[in-house]
Amino acid sequence: MKAIELKHPLIEHKLAILRDKHTGTKEFRELVSEIAMFLCYEAMKDAVLEQTEIETPICKMQTGKLDEDKYAFIPILRAGTGMLDGVIRVIPNAKIGHIGMYRDEKTFIPVNYYFKVPKDLEKREVIILDPMLATGGSGIDAIEALKAKGAKKIKFLSIIAAPEGIEKIEKAHPDVQIYCAHIDDHLNENKYIVPGLGDAGDRIFGTK
Ligand code: PRP
Numbered sequence: 001m002k003a004i005e006l007k008h009p010l011i012e013h014k015l016a017i018l019r020d021k022h023t024g025t026k027e028f029r030e031l032v033s034e035i036a037m038f039l040c041y042e043a044m045k046d047a048v049l050e051q052t053e054i055e056t057p058i059c060k061m062q063t064g065k066l067d068e069d070k071y072a073f074i075p076i077l078r079a080g081t082g083m084l085d086g087v088i089r090v091i092p093n094a095k096i097g098h099i100g101m102y103r104d105e106k107t108f109i110p111v112n113y114y115f116k117v118p119k120d121l122e123k124r125e126v127i128i129l130d131p132m133l134a135t136g137g138s139g140i141d142a143i144e145a146l147k148a149k150g151a152k153k154i155k156f157l158s159i160i161a162a163p164e165g166i167e168k169i170e171k172a173h174p175d176v177q178i179y180c181a182h183i184d185d186h187l188n189e190n191k192y193i194v195p196g197l198g199d200a201g202d203r204i205f206g207t208k
């Protein structure tokens with residue numbers, strides 16, 4: 001599946017503020033959350049609704065409703081938790097799991113340290129959250145761990161993605177649909193996304 005990029009002037013505007021090195025922690029967090037909400041909106045385009053009857057103040061009508069219980073959000077710690085607020089505003093009753101991993105600074109290989117996800121993953125649509133898709137190593141590890149737990153339908157939401165990481169995930173897991181706010185240019189020698197926004201975790205939590 002080809003990665004879906006949000007192409008919208010409002011997203012470009014919000015990304016411009018997010019990327020700016022002068023943007024402070026508070027505004028950075030708010031923007032990550034807001035952009036995540038837009039990504040979730042896009043990712044729900046193919047949602048199958050259940051037909052139900054409701055009554056407006058005027059009359060009865062048949063309409064579609066989402067079974068929110070069928071969804072699970074899985075942020076990759078730490079930076080992925082910055083996206084949680086936004087997506088939960090859109091699907092408040094979704095279940096939430098956590099995958100803890102960090103990229104080793106020298107090898108760039110992800111190191112796993114935590115895994116706790118909702119039961120019955122095979123019955124849910126599983127939506128991974130991570131603002132940065134760089135080499136794709138963390139994404140691939142997360143997808144493999146979720147598939148091993150039974151996940152069948154997986155989507156991956158990232159704010160900024162590098163072409164190298166997208167290609168790697170698409171090759172390893174062609175069934176996983178990637179959504180991103182922007183596909184950037186390339187990775188530098190430290191495997192940071194260029195132009196990117198720097199270290200998402202540090203900017204969300206103010207740790208540097
Ligand atoms: C960042 C980011 C991704 C990963 C992407 O996390 O949030 O999880 O790097 O890189 P990759 O595609 O090359 O694997 P980081 O390891 O910095 O951990 P943190 O969220 O705790 O800061």
Ligand code: URA
Pocket residue numbers: 132134191192193194196197198199200201
């Ligand atoms: N992780 C980040 O936070 N930023 C990058 O550019 C790459 C990986």
